[in-house]
Amino acid sequence: MSDENSIIEEAQLIEVIENQLEDGNPVKVKETLMRLMMTGNSKQDAVAMMACAVAIEIFDVSKNDGKFNLKRYSDNLDRLPDLSFMEGE
Numbered sequence: 001m002s003d004e005n006s007i008i009e010e011a012q013l014i015e016v017i018e019n020q021l022e023d024g025n026p027v028k029v030k031e032t033l034m035r036l037m038m039t040g041n042s043k044q045d046a047v048a049m050m051a052c053a054v055a056i057e058i059f060d061v062s063k064n065d066g067k068f069n070l071k072r073y074s075d076n077l078d079r080l081p082d083l084s085f086m087e088g089e
Helices: 010-023 026-040 043-064 071-080
Strands: none
Touching: 010 026, 010 043, 026 043, 026 071, 043 071
């Protein structure tokens, strides 16, 4: 297996967000999209920012053999568009 297969592509992260929006679960994803768009971000930019938050969770699950932490994910969504939350967490 190559390194290319072990890295989650941005398109895959965006697909996760799009699926969450379509499913309406978690609700925080749709709320975040609406908030980001109301503050002047395009849908594409908002989804890309949200993909960063889901990437943190996916990385933690794979690194630590943990479970998806919905509270941390929601907290990270709340911090958007400030991406500095990615440091030190």
